[in-house]
Amino acid sequence: MARTSTASPSRTHVPLGSLTQPGARAGASCRACGSDRVTRIAMNLTDGSPVEFTSCHRCEHRTWAEQGSTGALPVDRVLDKTRKV
Numbered sequence: 001m002a003r004t005s006t007a008s009p010s011r012t013h014v015p016l017g018s019l020t021q022p023g024a025r026a027g028a029s030c031r032a033c034g035s036d037r038v039t040r041i042a043m044n045l046t047d048g049s050p051v052e053f054t055s056c057h058r059c060e061h062r063t064w065a066e067q068g069s070t071g072a073l074p075v076d077r078v079l080d081k082t083r084k085v
């Protein structure tokens with residue numbers, strides 16, 4: 001039995017800088033299961049930050065990332081930026 005892909009809070013203390021991936025891949029892929037069956041949407045947050053939202057069709061993992069960056073953007077950062085007046 002494989003371990004389920006439910007996000008475990010104890011694994012989230014990785015420094016942001018180490019999340020960058022080597023080389024830019026042309027297609028989007030899921031950070032959780034690696035599937036390329038994802039939907040990627042580019043948008044601007046309320047504070048003007050350009051971000052990309054990636055949603056996986058296979059495991060339903062969702063990722064936010066800053067455009068032009070390979071690092072993931074934590075959801076609370078996204079919410080914070082969205083709420084900024």
Ligand SMILES: [Zn+2]
Pocket residue numbers: 030031032033034035056057058059060061
């Ligand atoms: Zn996935």
